[in-house]
Amino acid sequence: MARHIYACPMRWSDMDAFGHVNNVVFLRYLEEARIDFMFTQAAEAGAGEFAGGSVVARHEIEYKRPLVHRPAPVTVETWVTKIGGASLTVSYEIKDTAEDGTETVYVRASTVVVPYDLVEGRPRRISPVEKAFLSRFMDEAPAAVVTA
Template identity: 70%
Template sequence: MTRHIYRCPLRWSDMDAFGHVNNVVFLRYLEEARIDFMFRLRPSDGSPSFSGGSVVARHEIDYVRPLVHRHEPVVIESWVTKIGAAALTIAYEVKDAEGADLVYARASTIVVPYDLEAGRPRRISAEEKSYLQRYLPPVEEDALVG
């Protein structure tokens, strides 16, 4: 499975009074990684692609351990866990380094493509679906037998 890798710098202002990254700041980190991931798909042949708009429908986050300020960036690995007709789910791990075992947070976000001009959700295009499928985990054979 392919994962999108985003290196996110820590800022001094991300710290709270206890000296670790504030829980709300993690959502900003995930936003930066998600935008970097989704905006890599550029419109072609007039495709609306994700740069045409999307909205977050849900966030879920598990804080695994405190993250304290340091000069090295954290790595956010992102991948797709579900693609529906008009929504997708992106999963994340916030880590020390790509492939590292030390995880600070695990999260997921449900994203809905949005038509900004019409002011309403829209379906995922074939181009978007093709791009997203590269980031889906492989289907295990046992899951197909079921």
């Protein structure tokens, strides 16, 4: 299974009054990673139709632990958990990986994306080329974590 890895820069303005990254900013991090995945990487692989239009139909986000500002970027891993005829589900983990391999996960999330024909003003089907690109990143959603 392949995952798209995006090194997301952090900005001083991402912090809230409590000294950690604001919950809304995490959605921006997801958006930046999704754009890099579906627009930049897909176009380089010959599946550039996504850049012609797509809309978010749903977000789910689970905040695991606070993230504080620092100069180093945070990692956003992106992969596909579902491909339908006219929608796909993208999953994410926003995390750090230490040199010893231990991971700190700050957020787990998913987004339902609908390819959209901007000229026609309506959703469109996922093309075979897009499906082939997305299939390279297909995996299951991470297991839910039960907290006491």
